[in-house]
Every structure is written in C-alpha cells, then in structure tokens.
Amino acid sequence: MPVTLREVAERAGVSRSAVSRTFTEGASVSLKTRQKVEQAATELGYSPNALASSLTTGRTKMIGLISDNFHNPIFLQVFDLFTRGLQDRGLRPLLVNLTDEIDPANSVRMLQQYSVDGVIVASSTLPVTFARAFRDAGMPVVHSFGRHATSPHVHVVGIDNIACGRMAVRTLIARGYRRIAFLGGPKSATSTQDRLSGFLKEMAEQPDVEANYSFASAYAFEAGRAEMIRLLTEAPPAEAYFCGDDVLSIGVLSAIRSHGLRVPEDIGLIGLNDMEMAGWQNVDLTTIRQPIDEIIKSSIDLIVAMLKEPDRAPEARLFPCEVVERGTLRPPARSPSS
Amino acid sequence: MPVTLREVAERAGVSRSAVSRTFTEGASVSLKTRQKVEQAATELGYSPNALASSLTTGRTKMIGLISDNFHNPIFLQVFDLFTRGLQDRGLRPLLVNLTDEIDPANSVRMLQQYSVDGVIVASSTLPVTFARAFRDAGMPVVHSFGRHATSPHVHVVGIDNIACGRMAVRTLIARGYRRIAFLGGPKSATSTQDRLSGFLKEMAEQPDVEANYSFASAYAFEAGRAEMIRLLTEAPPAEAYFCGDDVLSIGVLSAIRSHGLRVPEDIGLIGLNDMEMAGWQNVDLTTIRQPIDEIIKSSIDLIVAMLKEPDRAPEARLFPCEVVERGTLRPPARSPSS
DNA sequence: GCATTTCTTGCAACCGGTTGCAATATTCTG
DNA sequence: CAGAATATTGCAACCGGTTGCAAGAAATGC
Numbered sequence A, B: 001m002p003v004t005l006r007e008v009a010e011r012a013g014v015s016r017s018a019v020s021r022t023f024t025e026g027a028s029v030s031l032k033t034r035q036k037v038e039q040a041a042t043e044l045g046y047s048p049n050a051l052a053s054s055l056t057t058g059r060t061k062m063i064g065l066i067s068d069n070f071h072n073p074i075f076l077q078v079f080d081l082f083t084r085g086l087q088d089r090g091l092r093p094l095l096v097n098l099t100d101e102i103d104p105a106n107s108v109r110m111l112q113q114y115s116v117d118g119v120i121v122a123s124s125t126l127p128v129t130f131a132r133a134f135r136d137a138g139m140p141v142v143h144s145f146g147r148h149a150t151s152p153h154v155h156v157v158g159i160d161n162i163a164c165g166r167m168a169v170r171t172l173i174a175r176g177y178r179r180i181a182f183l184g185g186p187k188s189a190t191s192t193q194d195r196l197s198g199f200l201k202e203m204a205e206q207p208d209v210e211a212n213y214s215f216a217s218a219y220a221f222e223a224g225r226a227e228m229i230r231l232l233t234e235a236p237p238a239e240a241y242f243c244g245d246d247v248l249s250i251g252v253l254s255a256i257r258s259h260g261l262r263v264p265e266d267i268g269l270i271g272l273n274d275m276e277m278a279g280w281q282n283v284d285l286t287t288i289r290q291p292i293d294e295i296i297k298s299s300i301d302l303i304v305a306m307l308k309e310p311d312r313a314p315e316a317r318l319f320p321c322e323v324v325e326r327g328t329l330r331p332p333a334r335s336p337s338s
Numbered sequence C: 001g002c003a004t005t006t007c008t009t010g011c012a013a014c015c016g017g018t019t020g021c022a023a024t025a026t027t028c029t030g
Numbered sequence D: 001c002a003g004a005a006t007a008t009t010g011c012a013a014c015c016g017g018t019t020g021c022a023a024g025a026a027a028t029g030c
Helices: A005-012 A016-022 A031-044 A050-057 A074-088 A104-113 A128-136 A161-174 A190-204 A221-234 A246-258 A292-308 B005-012 B016-022 B031-044 B050-057 B074-088 B105-113 B128-136 B161-174 B190-205 B221-234 B246-258 B292-308
Strands: A062-067 A092-097 A118-122 A141-144 A155-159 A179-184 A210-215 A240-243 A268-273 A287-289 A316-319 A322-324 B062-067 B092-097 B118-122 B141-144 B155-159 B179-184 B210-215 B240-243 B268-273 B287-289 B316-319 B322-324
Touching: A005 A016, A005 A031, A016 A031, A050 B050, A062 A074, A062 A104, A074 A092, A074 A118, A074 A292, A074 B074, A074 B092, A092 A104, A092 B074, A104 A128, A118 A128, A118 A292, A128 A141, A141 A292, A155 A161, A155 A292, A161 A179, A161 A190, A161 A240, A161 A268, A161 A287, A179 A190, A179 A221, A190 A210, A210 A221, A221 A246, A240 A246, A246 A268, A292 A316, B005 B016, B005 B031, B016 B031, B062 B074, B062 B105, B074 B092, B074 B118, B074 B292, B092 B105, B105 B128, B118 B128, B118 B292, B128 B141, B141 B292, B155 B161, B155 B292, B161 B179, B161 B190, B161 B240, B161 B268, B161 B287, B179 B190, B179 B221, B190 B210, B210 B221, B221 B246, B240 B246, B246 B268, B292 B316
Parallel strands: A062 A092, A062 A118, A118 A141, A141 A155, A155 A316, A179 A210, A179 A240, A240 A268, A268 A287, B062 B092, B062 B118, B118 B141, B141 B155, B155 B316, B179 B210, B179 B240, B240 B268, B268 B287
Antiparallel strands: A092 B092, A287 A322, B287 B322
C-alpha cells in the first residue's frame, strides 16, 4: 500500500540512491534531480519509511517513556510535557506502563527489540536499579524524578528530596508548630524514604519538637484519606502534617474535614509538588513546589545530548524547590527566636 | 552493540533461517536445532529486532495512540487503561500529543513513517474528519470517545452524548428543578455539541421548563469556575446546571461556594464522566457515569480485530450511561406527576 | 582549451530480519 | 526394507531503505 523509494525512483527516472539522498539532510544531490524526485514524491504521496532507514542509520528517533504512575494527576502533566518536548525535537515517545511489572527485564528486552534511541524513566518511586538495567543494556537513559545519588550510575534529573524534607520541617517550625508528623507515600518509594530522612534529620536538630511519621499505601487520594482517618481515630493527631505529596494531602484534608476538624485552625498541612489542583479554591493547599517543567525540559535536553555522546558521565541535575503559601498552614509566628 | 541473528546462527552452527524460524511462531524447526539455537541465543543475550522483521512481515505491533487532551485528569486513567490493554496484547503505544496541532496531516505522515499497525484516536472533542484522515491513509483506526454517526466512515467507540443530554434533563426534572441550564465544554467539541443537542431536544418536550445554556472555554477546572462566576454575577442563576463534564463541574462547584451559595440547597449540579475525583468526599458530585473501562476495552478489541480484517465495515459501538447519585442534587420529588 | 578539482550519480553491498523453494533427512506404510 | 509421505534445512531473494566507492559530469584554474 504505501509508496516505496523504488517507485519514486522509477517515476523520477533516477536511481534509488538519488531518491534516498534527496530525503537525507546534507547529502549531495543536484538541484535538477532533487526537483525531479520531489515532484515524483509528491505525486505519489511518498514519505520515507523511518524504520527501514533506522536499520542502516541505527537511529529510530523513538524514546521509551516509562512510568509506573498512572494514578497521580500530576503525571498527566508530566506526560503532556514529555510528549510535547520530545515531539518538538522530532522524537517519538513509545509509552511503557510499568504498573503491573516489578522486574525491568521485560521492558528492557522490549525496548531493545524496538531499538529505541534512549529511555526516560519517569518515576519518583522506582529504585535506581531500574534505570540501571537499561543502561546495562546499552541504552542511554535518564531517570526523571529519580533518587539523587552522590556518585550516580545513571543520569538523574529531579529534586533533592532530603532537602525538601528539611524545608518542610523548617516551614512548620517557623509557624510555631511543635508536634509535627510526616505522612509519607509508600514506604518502598525512594522519594518517600528521602523525604522522611530529611524530615528526621532536620527534626533531630530542632529542640523541643515532637516528631512522628507513618506511611500511606500509595501516592493517592484514598490512601491519604485512609491513613489520616486511622491516625485521627487511634490517637490525638499532630499539630501539623507534612504529606508525601499533594494528592495525598488532598486525601488527608478530606479526612480531617470529615472528622469535623478544620484546616489550618485545628491541624496544619503542607504538601509537595504544587499540582494544579493545589491551587483550586476548595483545596488551597500550602505546598512545596517542584519545578516539573524544568525537570522535564532538562531531562529531554539530557537524553538528546546522550544521543550524540552516549558515554557522557552520569550526572545528577537537581532543581531547587520552594514553598508556595496558601491556606493550609497558619501564618508564620510574629517574633521568631532568631 | 546488540546481538544479531547472524551471530546466533554462527554460534549455533546453523543457517540464519533456522534461527529466524525458532523465533517465529509455528515455523518448522526440529527440537534439536531449536535447542542449539536457544542455547546460543541465551548465551549471547539475543532478542530479535522487531523493526527489522516488520520490514518483511508488515507488522510493527505498534499502535498510534493520539490524544488532544492532556489536561483532564480523566485522561490519565484513559492512558493507563489503553497502555495496559495494548501491552497485554503485545502491542506498543506510540503516543502522539495533538495539543498544538490542528491539522491531522503531520500526524498521519509521522505514523505512516513509523508504519504503525493501527491508530486509536482518543478524544471527545476532535471532529470525525480527523480519524478519517488516518483511514484515508490506509491505517486501521478507531475513534474512542468520538462522535456517533448513523453511517460512520470510521469505527467509533463511545457513548451517545445526545442521550446523555436527555438523561441529564430528565434527572433534573424528576427532582423538581424547573429552571435548568447546560454549562458545556468548548463549543467546538463534538461532545459538547451533542450533549447540548440532547439537552435541548429533551427540554423541548418538557412543559413549563426554562432552558438556558452557555459554554466554558475548555474541559477544565478554571474554565468551569470562570464561566460560573460570570453566570452568577450577570444574572440570577438557574436552579440546576448540567455541566459538560466532571472537571468542569468541580470548577463550577468551587465558583458557587466562593459566591456564598450552597450545593445542592441553592443550586443543583450534575456532571458527566464519573471520574475518580467525583467520589472524593469534598466533591461528592452527582454525575452521569461513562463506562470508560468498557469503552477502552472495546476499542482495543476493535483495533485488534482490524489488524486481521482491515476492511471491516465501520461500526459505532455505544455504551449506556447511568446516573450516579451523590450529593449535588436534591433528592427526587416525592410524588411525580406520572 | 586542457588539466584539475569538485560535484553528482548509479552500482552494489549492507542493515537484520523473513520466506518460497528445492534439496535433504526423517518417519511412515505395507 | 523399499517406496512414499512428511519434516527439516539452507539457499537466495526480498522487505525499504543507506552509503562507500568509482566513474562520469560539471566547474574551476591557468
């Protein structure tokens, strides 16, 4: 059905090479042949088969886009930015949903079979070993929203989750909260682990503060709500909670209100991400903003750079986060001790 | 870098055909050769290049997954179900973000170049002509969430939006609302047009009912909020609104509450979709449920069927919707006239 | 105008597989 | 055990392109 090189060549009365060359950037073709070929091509509606050419060029311009998070609304934005960013550079995302998969082996094999030029792992929960599996298979890989390592084996673009944990604590302390808790995402998520670790480190440096923590089963509304309901019924709650992320926070908010308590009057809340919904009037969540667009832009830049230079030394690009003030924390104390 | 057929053949001491055959379902290979080949293959870590084979088989097992909606949280669920469903059948989604694109020509060409086996257009807003462009290029195509046509030119899987419009009206009438309005999505979206059309048709059959309608600029929270704020400030509001979809409803809800009014006491609200968020305790939206999972499952079944039988007569598969009772409408009137 | 240099062009081999066909090997039949 | 039927195998051509190379054409220098 589709028109091939040969047909165009025949109609234009030139060799197949000539046709190939007119469609290859920077190849040597005279204006005359180029015109003949282009005319024949448009008449026939020809466009070159990208896969056939990949066979010799070794480039498919396809990028594996892998994620295990298809439930957190923030990832819709992530997919939007990734797909557009890749498209703008002439790359095609081959989407892989890892939800039911624990082992990278299958994805590695699959992406190998499709000879993708590179792989982007978009996940804040997958362990580093995952991205490494792709690197070990010889594919350029970037782990977006991944865990920061001092001597990374793989390119990582994201935030410093430990620093975020500390930032949350300092923000809460500055507002006079003294009984503080971390309500994290799943215990197995690297982002949860790091945020908790930062949270605890900063707590250890603060006198007279009571810390506590627990985990929700997922970065999801229901998980946050369920965990908060448990906390509210089992013991007196903390004065303020640092939640693993924004969706979780919204679930927590819902639990608190269901319980007849008010935010921020009875309980303070700070999230992480600054997803669109955090700004909705009935949510109005104070949160730590993660610069998603920059992370994604940088990830794409990095993967593009690796196409040219596959052996680039692994690099961790971390972006600063900042607190976005909204309505779920009481205002900062008037006269801080410092 | 990657291992090729030839290397496996050499190591196993057989011809290249033999290797190819061991990896081809139902090809004739003796147990002995198969074992030799399999051993050599695992030793070398070989897996066949899907793109090279596509050249002769004419099948890439890639499906173009096209959408123009990367802002409505419901589409995250849509992508989740599509990617998993396709993966389960050994198909790979090549994701195309149409957000900035008005003309199908580019996407058609691109998907042609990558010789996808089929195309799924997932959009409730794109006109039929869009899916048709793919069909005209000779690709099997299914339009999911698309507009129902009596004599379709292209396979459509979705709901009857006109019927949904009527259903919304009947539901509101049954609850005693008499001044009713439709607050639709973008005027250009086919789903908006059809829902409005059903709304108006049913209204025309109802005596003593006052109808009104307007449009939001997008299926999005802010758009719904903005439009509702406009309505509230310009004139006395209707008693109840049928909103174009759930995100829109949530924006509308937010506007109403900001305005100091209560739902459902002052204003009733019914959405469409039954997205996960509709069930969140602080939303609790009464809505018309669209069976997304069935629509997607059916879409995938259809595209798979078309791989075998490309000239299948176009078919419209419409799924019934139902009202999900929650807290944004007052209860049905006790003694209806019938 | 002729020798040189630089462009174009087609040939042919190749990318990594698949597949029809004929030759060979194996199994079955009586 | 011979002859026929069936299975397995490798050869070679092909899928739709790209590319090194050498030959021919055009442009340049003097």
